[in-house]
Amino acid sequence: MKIAIIDYGAGNIQSILFAIERIGFEAFVTNDWNLIKSADKVIFPGVGEASSAMEKLKESGLNILxxxxxxPVLGICLGMQLMCKSSEEGNTKGLNIFDVEIIKFSNEVKVPQMGWNTIYNLKSPLFKGINDNEYMYLVHSFYAxxxxxxxxxxxxETEYATALRKxxxxxxxxxxxxxxxxxxxxxxxxLELPINY
Known part of the structure; x- marks a missing residue:
């Protein structure tokens, strides 16, 4: 199986590569259109600020691709946010895959949310074998x-969407x-999702 991790200069790529190796798979890192298009699975990571990350995507045309x-494509953290319609961070227009507008937590809570929090109301084969209220690691100031x-x-602060699918x-x-x-x-x-979803 060919697993592509999109490299556009704004991803936490090494830790994703190591995690994929730990579960018995191999992935490659690329910004090559043909390699990405021909991969069986694509991971779209993201760390940093939304508007500058989107500019990096545009430089290589990956925003079009x-x-x-x-x-199957998996956006992680900022990657997920960039897949949305827009983000308040840097007044950024996103890829519009999800019709969702990303907004910022208020000053009533500590921002960014950093550390472990629970996920629940799980509705996808993505969460097979995961129980409600398992803890996941988060670092973010903006949310869906x-x-x-x-x-x-x-x-x-409020109940928000911590995972999306379309x-x-x-x-x-x-x-x-x-x-x-x-x-x-x-x-x-x-990685085990059927390729013809």
Whole structure:
């Protein structure tokens, strides 16, 4: 199986590579259109600030490619947010895969949310073998409000969508590669999804 991790200069790629190796798979890192299009699974990571990350995507044209992909695609953290319609962070226009507007936590809570929090109301084969209220590792100041694409929720100041799905596109706000055995199980579930979803 060919697993592509999209490299656009804004991803926490090494830890994802190591996590994939730990569960018995191999992945490659690339920004090559043909390699990404021909992969069986695609992982779209992201760390940093939304508007500068989107500019990096545009430099290589990946903003055009990603929404057209037909195989299972997993956005992680900022990757998931960039797959949405827009983000308040840097007033950024996203890839519009998910019709969701990313907004910022208020100053009533500590921002960013950093550390372990639970996920629940799990609604996808992505969470096979994962129980409600398992802990995942999160670092973020912006979030996806509740919406029709939500497949998992977390509560921090308010209940928000911590995972999204539309067709072959999946997104998780938490870092599965940093979330211990349960996070690795989610990565494994993604890699074992049928390619013809």
């Amino acid at each position: 990603i929404p057209t992909l037909k195989q 409000p509740k919406n029709s694409n939500a497949i998992a929720y977390t509560d921090y 067709d072959n596109f999946y997104g998780v706000q938490f870092h599965p590669e940093k979330s211990g055995i349960h996070g690795e199980q989610i990565l494994k579930n993604f």
